[in-house]
Amino acid sequence: MNSMHLMQKGRFGDFGGRFVPETLMAPILELESMYREAQLDDAFQNELSQILKDFVGRETPLDYAARLSALAGGNARIYLKREDLAHTGAHKINNAVGQILLAKRMGKTRIIAETGAGQHGVATAAVAARFGLACVVYMGEADMQRQEPNVRRMRLLGAEVRKVTTGSRTLKDAVSEAMRDWVTNLQTTYYVLGSALGPHPYPLMVRDFQSVIGREARAQILARESRLPDELIACVGGGSNAIGLFHAFIDDRDVAMIGVEAGGQGFKPGQHAARFHGGGLGVFQGTETFVLQDNEGQILQTHSISAGLDYAAVGPEHAHLRQIGRAQYHSVGDAAALEAFQILSRTEGILPALESAHAIAYALIRAREAKVGSIFIVNLSGRGDKDMDIVEAALKGASC
C-alpha cells in the first residue's frame, strides 16, 4: 500500500482536502499543477538533489546512540537520524529548499512563511537568501519571545519577521496571518508552508520533500544492520519530520511507526497539544483532520514547552495512518521532554530540540518494553540551541 494511491480530491482517506476562501483556490490549483510538473522534470529534481547535497549537507548521518541505548536498558539499539545536522539545524530545510525551487519555477519574487519554533522560518530565510528572494516570516508574539535566538537568526539572514499578536500569539495565528498575506499578494508571493498541513497539495508536497529523511534512513539501516528497524519514533506537531521518516517504510508492515505529540502539562483543554488524545474531527486552516476544539467548533489554545509542537491540528496523513492502524500516536509531557533533553545531552553529547526530545522521551519508555535485539530509529528533527533559555529557565524553576 502506498498512501499516494489513496489520494482522491486531495485526501488521504477521509482526511485532507482543501477548505479555503475562493480567492485562494486559483493559486492552490496552480501550485498543484506546477508541483506535478516539477515532480516529473529531471532538471528540477537534479537541482533539488544538488542543493540538498551541497547547501543542506545531505545525507545526514544515522547515528548509533550506544550510551542512550544502554541507559534505556539495552534491549533496543537506538539510532538517531541526525536531521539536527542539516544546514540551519533542522529537517525544515528539506522542505524550504523544495518549495523555494518551486517558487522560482513559478516566477515568484517574494517568499512568505510562518514559523512556530523558528526553525522553519530560519530555513526559509536561509534558502530565500541563497536565491536572492525577499522573505517575510510571520511568527506569534509568544513564540518570538520564547525562541528569540531564531528571530535574530532570521533577521541576520535578511528576512523580515512580522509579529503576530492575534489569538494565542503562536503558530496557528502565524499560519492565519501568512494565508492573509498570501491572498493579498498572490501575483508576486509564494507561501512556503512549514509542515505537512494546510490545503492540498501542501500536505502531499511537504511529505514528498521531507521523505528524503526516510529514504536515507532505510538505506542506512539496511547497510548497517542488514535489516529494517522494528520501530520508527518521531515527534508530531504538524507532523512533517515524522511523515518524512515514515513515508519510505509505509509498505514495510513489520516496521512500527510511532508519532509523539505534546502532552504539555496535562490533558485539560489548553494545557497540551495532543490532538489524537483530546481532539476531534474538524476543518482547520484548509484541511480536514484532528483538531483541538471546543464544543462550538472554536479552535482551542494549546500548550507545549516546545513551540514547534504547540499547534491545534495534526497533518491529515497522520490522521489517515492512525485510522487505518498503520501508525500509532502517543504523547509525552513537558517534564518528560525536559528530562530527555538532559539525558541525550549527557549521554550522547547532543542537545536535541525540545520537539525532538519528546521523541527521545518516548523511545526511552518503549526501549524498556522492547524485546532484546530490537532496532529503533528516532528522528532527531532539530538541534536544541534555540531552546537553551527555555531549558535553563525550566530547570531553574524545577529546582526552586
Place this chain on the structure above:
Amino acid sequence: MLNQFKKSLIPFVMAGYPSFEESLRYSIVLIEEGATALEVGVPYSDPLADGPVIQHAAHVALSNGTNLNTVFSLVREIKKLHPNFPIILFTYLNPILRYGLKNYVRSAVQAGADATLCVDLPPEEADAYVQFHREVNLNTVFLASPTTSPERLKQIALFSTSFLYYVSRPGVTGEAAQVSSTLAHELSAIRAEVSLPVAVGFGISTPEQAGTVSKYADAVVIGSRFLSLMALGHEAEPQIRALARNSILAMNRGDQK
C-alpha cells in the same frame, strides 16, 4: 429574493458584537435606514478571510459567549420585528461541522434565515452542504473572486441561489482606499456567464465606493466600517445611520448615471 437585491445595501453585523443586545439593535437600525438584506456573521476563532476589524469583532463576540444558538436567536429576534427581511448567515465551516451540518441547516431555517454563505467551503467540497440546503429550500451563496477561472465560476453559479457574492479584490475583508480599477471589467465578464444578481463585498467602506460599485453590481456589502463604528459606542449610532443612508443615496445616484 432576486429582485430584492437590485441596487441594494447589505450591511454586515457580527452576532454578539459588541454585545448581543447591540448587534440586535444595530441590525434594526440598519433595516430602518433602508438596507435590503443583512449579513449576520457567525463569530469564529480563526477567520482566514477576514481582516483585523472582523477578527477582533469575532473574538469579542466569542468572549461574550456567542455561539450558533445565539446567532439563531438574533435571527429570530430580527424576524419578529421584520418578518420578511432577508438575512444571510456568514460563517466558517468548523462551527457548522461541530453543530452538525444537517442540524445547522434545519436550525437556520427554523430561525428564519434566508441564505447561508460558508467562507472556507469551496464548491468541490460542498455537495452535502448544498443538498441539505436544497431539501429545506434554504438559499446557498458562494463566493467568486478575481482569481476565479471561468470553469469554476460555472460551478459556483450552479451552487449559488438568490445571488452570487463577488470578492472585490484579492485580499481579506477590511477597508480599502479605493475600489479596484478592474472591477467593471470583471463584473461584465461575470454577467456574461451568470444570470444571478451579483453582490460585491470586501474592501468597500464609504458611500462613494458603494456608489461606484453599484454601477456594476446589484448589491454592495459593507462590513468592517460598520463594525468599526459600532466599536465607538452608542454615540456612533448617528454615524452608522448616516453611512447606511448615504451609501444607499450614492448607489441610487450611481443608478441614474
